[in-house]
Amino acid sequence: VDLWIIALRILHVGSAILWVGGSFFIERFFQPTADELGATGAPFVSAVLRRRMPTYFAIVAAVTVLAGTALYWIDAGGNVVAYFTDGHQGTIFGIGGIAAWVSFLIGGALIGPNSAKVAKATDAMATSGPTPELLAQAANAAAAIKRAGQVSIVGLTIAILTMATARYF
Numbered sequence: 036v037d038l039w040i041i042a043l044r045i046l047h048v049g050s051a052i053l054w055v056g057g058s059f060f061i062e063r064f065f066q067p068t069a070d071e072l073g074a075t076g077a078p079f080v081s082a083v084l085r086r087r088m089p090t091y092f093a094i095v096a097a098v099t100v101l102a103g104t105a106l107y108w109i110d111a112g113g114n115v116v117a118y119f120t121d122g123h124q125g126t127i128f129g130i131g132g133i134a135a136w137v138s139f140l141i142g143g144a145l146i147g148p149n150s151a152k153v154a155k156a157t158d159a160m161a162t163s164g165p166t167p168e169l170l171a172q173a174a175n176a177a178a179a180i181k182r183a184g185q186v187s188i189v190g191l192t193i194a195i196l197t198m199a200t201a202r203y204f
């Protein structure tokens with residue numbers, strides 16, 4: 036057995052589970068709840084972000100795409116172009132890999148920075164109370180997170196479908 040492959044697969048599939056499951060939880064439960072509660076829920080959102088939720092996603096998403104890319108490189112025998120264009124599993128793993136990379140980049144470029152803005156605004160509300168300006172800042176950042184999150188979820192869904200089935204192409 037190849038211990039390197041096994042280690043990379045544990046890292047890859049394990050971190051992908053944590054990334055994708057967490058993303059769907061936020062999309063389906065956390066975000067709608069925060070939207071519904073507004074200023075009442077702000078302390079809860081703030082406390083969750085203080086537990087470094089954005090760092091959690093940065094780490095599990097980075098491990099997923101880096102381990103996945105390493106596995107892809109190994110499976111391709113170093114010839115990534117030939118593997119991607121094989122019309123079989125190389126193409127399917129490749130499509131899923133690109134989709135997941137897009138989700139990863141969206142997360143880093145849009146979701147992470149806007150989460151920091153939400154954290155800043157909700158922390159300020161804890162001392163100064165929910166001023167209209169702070170509420171608007173938090174709402175704008177939350178709206179940007181929601182749009183980016185929807186695109187990210189599409190990429191992750193493509194990754195789930197392709198990764199789960201690629202071997203059979």
Ligand code: HEM
Nearest residue numbers: 048051100103104106107110128132135136194195198202
């Ligand atoms: C959230 C996104 C992702 C999920 C949920 C995911 C999930 C999985 C799963 C469950 C497997 C096992 C499939 C099997 O052995 O039949 C797998 C394998 C694989 N994944 Fe991903 N993956 C993701 C992202 C990526 C990325 C970004 C790449 C980079 C190109 C990638 C490349 C691979 C490769 C090459 C394999 C085969 C590994 C081997 O040789 O055993 N994956 N993935």
